Amino acid sequence: MNRIPHWIDNTTYDDPSARTSPVFDPAVGAQSGEALMASDADVDRAVASSLAAFPAWRDTPVTARQRIMFRYRELVDSHRYDIAKALTAEHGKTIDDSLGEVQRGLEVVEFACGIPHLLKGDFSEQVSTGVDTLTIRQPLGVVAGITPFNFPAMVPMWMFPMAIACGNTFVLKPSEKDPSPSMLLAELFADAGLPPGVFNVIQGDRVAVERLLAHPDVSALSFVGSTPIARHIYATGTANGKRVQALGGAKNHMVVLPDADMDLAADAAVSAGYGSAGERCMAISVVVAVGDAGDKLIEAVDQRIGELRVGPGSDDGSQMGPLVTAAHRDRVRGYIDAGVASGAALVADGRTLTVDGHEEGFFIGPTLFDSVTPDMSIYTDEIFGPVLSVVRVDSYTEAIELINDNPYGNGTAVFTNDGGAARKFQNEIAVGMVGINVPIPVPLSFYSFGGWKESIFGSHAIYGPDGIHFYTRQKVVITRWPDPIHRGVDLGFPQHG
Numbered sequence: 001m002n003r004i005p006h007w008i009d010n011t012t013y014d015d016p017s018a019r020t021s022p023v024f025d026p027a028v029g030a031q032s033g034e035a036l037m038a039s040d041a042d043v044d045r046a047v048a049s050s051l052a053a054f055p056a057w058r059d060t061p062v063t064a065r066q067r068i069m070f071r072y073r074e075l076v077d078s079h080r081y082d083i084a085k086a087l088t089a090e091h092g093k094t095i096d097d098s099l100g101e102v103q104r105g106l107e108v109v110e111f112a113c114g115i116p117h118l119l120k121g122d123f124s125e126q127v128s129t130g131v132d133t134l135t136i137r138q139p140l141g142v143v144a145g146i147t148p149f150n151f152p153a154m155v156p157m158w159m160f161p162m163a164i165a166c167g168n169t170f171v172l173k174p175s176e177k178d179p180s181p182s183m184l185l186a187e188l189f190a191d192a193g194l195p196p197g198v199f200n201v202i203q204g205d206r207v208a209v210e211r212l213l214a215h216p217d218v219s220a221l222s223f224v225g226s227t228p229i230a231r232h233i234y235a236t237g238t239a240n241g242k243r244v245q246a247l248g249g250a251k252n253h254m255v256v257l258p259d260a261d262m263d264l265a266a267d268a269a270v271s272a273g274y275g276s277a278g279e280r281c282m283a284i285s286v287v288v289a290v291g292d293a294g295d296k297l298i299e300a301v302d303q304r305i306g307e308l309r310v311g312p313g314s315d316d317g318s319q320m321g322p323l324v325t326a327a328h329r330d331r332v333r334g335y336i337d338a339g340v341a342s343g344a345a346l347v348a349d350g351r352t353l354t355v356d357g358h359e360e361g362f363f364i365g366p367t368l369f370d371s372v373t374p375d376m377s378i379y380t381d382e383i384f385g386p387v388l389s390v391v392r393v394d395s396y397t398e399a400i401e402l403i404n405d406n407p408y409g410n411g412t413a414v415f416t417n418d419g420g421a422a423r424k425f426q427n428e429i430a431v432g433m434v435g436i437n438v439p440i441p442v443p444l445s446f447y448s449f450g451g452w453k454e455s456i457f458g459s460h461a462i463y464g465p466d467g468i469h470f471y472t473r474q475k476v477v478i479t480r481w482p483d484p485i486h487r488g489v490d491l492g493f494p495q496h497g
Contacts, residue, residue, distance in 0.1 A: 001031070001033060001034055002023070002032060002033030002034070002180075003020070003033065003034055003035075003036070004023065004033055004034070004035040004036065004179045004180055004183060004203055005036055005183075005203070006036060006038065006042060006046065006200075006201060006202050006203055007182075007183055007186040007187075007199075007200060007201035008045060008046050008049050008197075008200045008201075008202075009049050009196040009197050009200070010190040010194070010195075010196040010197075011196075012183075013042075013045070014036065015036065015039075015042065018036045018037060018038070018039065018042070019036075019037040019039075020034040020035060020036055020037060021034065021035050021037055021176045021205060022034055023035055023090055023176075023177065023178070023179065023180075024090070024177075024324075024325060024326075024362075025089060025090070025092075026090075026091070026092035026313075026321070026322040026323060026324055026325065026361060026362045027092055027311075027312035027313060027314065027321065027322055027358055027361045027362075028312075028358060028360060028361055029326065029358075029360035029361050029362055030360070032089065032090070033090075033180075035176050035179045035203045036203045036204075037176065037203065037204050037205050037207065037208070038173075038202045038203060038204035038207065038208040038211075039207065040207065040211045042202060042204070042208070043171075043202055043204070043208050043211040043212060043215065044211070044215070046171050046200040046201075046202045047142055047171055047212075047215050047217050047218060048217075049196070049197040049200055050142040050169035050170065050171055050197050050198070050200055051141070051142050051169070051217050052197055053169050053195060053196065053197030053198050054139075054141055054142060054168070054169045056195065057164075057167060057168075057169055057195060057198050058138075058139050058167045058168075060167070062115055062116045062119060062167075063116055065115060065164075065165055065167065066113060066114075066115050066116055066165070067193075068192050068193045068194055069109065069112050069113045069115065069161065069164075069165055069192075070113050071192040071193060072109060072161070072188065072189055072192035072194070073106065073109045073110055073113055075188040075191055075192055076102070076105075076106050076109060076157075076185070076188055077106060079184070079188060080099060080102045080103070080106070081099070082184060083098075083102050083153055083181055083184055083185070084098035084099045084101075084102055084153075085098075085314075086180045086181050086184055087101065087102075087152055087153055087178065087180075087181045088313040088314055088321070089180070089314070090152070090177065090178035090179070090180055090181075091149065091150070091152060091177075091178045091279075091313075091321075091324055092277070092312075092313050092321040092322040092323065092324055092362065093276045093277070093279075093313050093321050094313040094318050094319065094320070094321050095313060095314060095316075097275065097276050097313070097321075098153075098313070101151055101153050101154040102153050102154070104154050104442070105153050105154040105155075105156070105157030105158065106157070107444060107445040108157050108158050108161055108162065108445045108463045108467075109157060109161045110445065111162075111445035111446055111463070111464065112161040112162050112164075112165040113165075115165040115166065118165075118465075118468050119137050119166065119468070119472070121134055121135040121136045121137060121474075122134065122135045123135075127478075128494070130480050130481070130483060131478060131479065131480045132478070132479050132480075133476065133477070133478050133479075134476075134477050134479070135474055135475065135476050135477070136474070136475050136477065137166075137468070137472040137473070137474055137475075138167070138472060138473060138475055139166050139167035139168040139471065139472055140168055140219040140220050140243065140471060140472065140473060141168060141169070141217070141219040142168070142169050142170075142171065142217050142218050142219055143163050143168045143169070143170055143171075143218065143219055143220040143221065143222070143471060144170070144171045144172070144173065144212045144218050144220070144221045144222070145159040145160060145163075145170065145171070145172045145173065145221070145222045145223070146173045146209055146212070146221065146222070146223045146224075146225070146233065147159070147172065147173070147174050147175060147182075147223075147224055147225075148175055148224050148225045148281075149175035149177040149178050149279075149324050150276065150279040150280060150281070150324075150384075151224075151280075152174055152175060152178040152179070152180075152181045152182065153181040153182075153185065155224050156172055156174060156181075156182055156185065157185070158224075158449070158462050158463045158467075159172075159222045159462070159463075159467075160172060160199060162463055162467035162468065162471055163222075163467075163471040164194070164198060164199060166468065166471040166472050167472075168219075168220075168471055169197060169198045169199070169200075170198070170199050170200070171200050171201075171202060171212065171218070172186075172199070172200070172201045172202070173201075173202050173203075173204055173208050173209060173212060174201065174203070176203060176204065176205055177324055177325060178324070179203050182201050183201060186199055186200075186201050209233075210236075213233065213236045213237050213240060213242070214236075214240055216240075218242060219242060219243065220242055220243035220244065220245075220470070220471070221233065221237045221242050221243075221244050221245075221246075222244075222245050222246075222462065222470070223244070223245070223246040223247065224246075224247045224281070224462070225247075225248070225249075226248060226249045226382065227248035227249040227382075227408070227454050227455070228248075229248075230246040230247060230248035230249075230456075230457050231246070231248070231454075231457055233246045233457070234246040234457035234458055243458075243470065244457070244458050245456075245457075245458040245460045245461070245462060245470055246456070246457040246458055247281075247449075247450065247451070247455065247456050247457075247461075247462060248408075248451075248454055248455050248456060248457065249281065249382040249408060249410070249454070249455065250281045250282065250283075250285075250382060250408050250410030250411060250451065250455050251285055251286060251379075251380075251381075251382055251406055251408045251410075252272075252282060252283060252284050252285055252286070252408075252410055252411045252412055252413075253284070253286045253287075253288050253399075253402070253403045253406070253412050253413075254268070254269060254272065254284045254286070254287050254288065254412070254413045254414075254415065254439055255288045255290065255396075255399045255400075255403070255412070255413070255414040255415065255416075255425070256269075256287060256288070256289050256290065256293045256294075256297055256414075256415045256416075257290050257291075257293060257396065257414070257415065257416040257418065257421060258290060258291045258292055258293045259416055259417050259418055260293065260415040260416050260417060260437075261415070261417065262293070262296045262297060262300055263300065264415065264437065265293075265297060265300075265415040266297060266300035266301050266303075266304055267304070268284075268413070268415065268437075268438075268439035269284060269287050269297070269301050269388065269439070270301055270304045270305065270308070270366075271439060271440075272284035272413075272439035272440050273285065273287075273366075273386070273388035274305075274308065274320055274366045274386045274388070275320070276320075276321075277320055277321060277322065277323055277364070277385060277386045278383070278384060278385045278386040278387060278388075279323065279324065279384055279385065280440075281410060281455075282410065282411045282433075282440045282441075282442055283384075283440075284388070284413065284439055284440070285382070285383060285387065285388065285389065286372070286379065286388075286389050286390075286391055287301075287388065287389070287390045287391070288391050288392075288393055288399045288402060288403070289390055289391070289392050289393070290393055290394075290395065290396055290398075290399050291394065291395075294370070294390060294392045297390070298347060298368075298370055298390060301368060301388070302347050302348055302368060305348045305366045305368060306348075308320060308365075308366055310353060310355060310363060310365055310366070311355050311358070312355070312358060312361070320366065320386065322358075322361045322362040322363045322364075323362045323363070323364060323385060324362070325362060326362050328362070328384070328385070329362040329363070329364055329385075331385075332364055332383055332384070332385030332386075332387065333351055333364060335377060335378055335381065335383045335385070335387060336349070336350065336351055336364075336367055336378075336387060338376075338377050338378060339369050339372070339376060339377070339378040339387075339389075342376045342377070342378070343371075343376075344369040344370070344371055344372045344373075344376060344378060344389070345369065345370040345371045346367075346368075346369060347368040347369065347370050348365075348366060348367055348368040349365075349367060350364045350365030350366055350367035350386055350387070351364065351365075351367075352365070353365030364385060364386060365386065366386045366388070367385075367386055367387045367388065368388050368390070369387070369388070369389045369390065370390045370392075371390070371392065372389040372390060372391050373391070374391070374402065376389075379391065382408075396421060396424075400424075400425065400428055400429060403429060403430070403431065404428075404429065404430045406453075407453055407454045408451070408453060408454055408455050409430055409431045409432055409451045409452030409453035409454070409455050410431065410432060410433065410451030410452075410455035410456075411431065411432070411433040411434075411435070411440065411441055411442075411451065412429055412431040412433075412434055412435070412441075413434070413435035413436070413437075413438060413439050413440075413441060414434075414435070414436060414437075415437055416436075416437070422436045422437075430452060430453065431451065431452055432450050432451035432452040432455065432456070432461075433449070433450075433451060443464070445463055445464060446464055446465075447464045447465075448461035448462060448463060448464035448465055448466035448467065449461055449462045449463060449464070450462060450466065
């Protein structure tokens with residue numbers, strides 16, 4: 001049985017008496033390993049290691065930190081297949097999808113390689129007589145990240161490269177469902193020359209999370225996961241005096257207007273709805289068909305569903321793999337049952353799927369509902385599985401109002417050939433990331449990722465410019481050097497230069 005330990009001071013750490021949590025191969029439905037579950041003492045050990053490493057790392061020249069980031073970038077690039085295979089083995093997504101995940105994480109590492117430029121401050125000369133003002137950005141100290149199962153390589157790389165390049169030390173608590181990729185990422189960082197203690201990994205569950213939230217030496221915390229947990233992370237972390245960015249759940253809508261290219265829209269709906277078995281916070285889970293767009297679109301989507309190849313993620317021919325655990329598979333199946341019971345029209349039923357030779361795997365096939373209404377649970381809840389719902393509306397205004405009334409505001413898209421309609425959409429829609437004929441509008445690393453409303457808690461999005469601002473704090477320095485003329489004591493507040 002593969003035992004996944006912690007990573008502290010650039011080496012593995014294993015407590016033989018620790019609790020463990022099972023790790024599965026979702027394609028076969030069998031346990032493949034076990035991850036240690038950190039105790040409070042284990043978390044304290046990791047934080048103490050990072051705290052001890054912080055002063056020297058903070059004072060390491062920014063160009064020296066940059067050189068380590070460049071070496072790390074090369075190592076991640078050369079080991080991308082190793083990371084992808086470890087990811088697929090525990091998550092279940094296809095190798096191609098895993099490689100794409102590694103690439104999107106690698107792009108943030110590349111952005112962090114520009115840290116000398118990104119940390120530059122401002123300078124204003126002679127703001128008053130003989131007085132200059134400048135700003136500098138300084139690291140916070142020990143920061144932590146709590147990351148989800150659906151992107152076990154990419155989401156951690158949205159956090160720790162930025163934080164570490166800024167001069168912080170980092171403690172990562174990855175998902176216990178697929179913890180191995182984080183260990184490989186940590187080993188590569190040590191190989192790149194990162195000093196011990198700068199990046200530590202703690203395997204664990206809620207015990208570890210709660211200790212990180214309460215720990216007095218953790219200055220900031222980043223989180224990606226469901227909205228209820230994001231709300232708890234934000235409330236608890238800020239109550240304990242920490243800076244917190246907490247990204248929550250989503251219910252992403254894709255509006256299709258009657259003038260849209262229906263083949264393009266159908267391709268996008270299938271790709272964005274069923275990619276990674278729908279286990280993406282940016283997955284399209286609702287298609288809003290305006291007017292007569294629904295009839296054409298449903299037929300085109302259903303045809304494409306019938307051509308999808310579902311199987312083990314490690315198979316070259318698979319386009320969609322299994323769900324991550326049996327419990328999650330059963331949860332998704334329950335939502336399909338509820339959709340049928342509530343009166344939605346089931347066009348494609350993924351519950352009937354069987355994969356030859358993998359009958360015990362955690363598979364559900366692509367599922368498509370028509371005639372979904374906003375009061376149904378398949379519409380209101382974040383299912384996080386390969387379930388696509390079509391809601392029909394009469395007008396474009398009704399489509400926009402439907403999205404704006406939704407409590408989530410992560411991502412959305414509109415498919416149309418009308419530039420005016422697209423401009424109206426991007427102007428009026430109350431969602432943080434918007435695609436125009438682009439189904440999954442995830443920004444590249446030199447922008448920042450973050451939704452609105454209940455999809456984010458805190459004032460900072462993740463990576464990009466917001467990542468720099470989150471992992472540093474600004475200091476204003478006002479300087480005046482003595483001159484031969486002393487003006488004496490003046491107790492009045494300055495009125496002019």
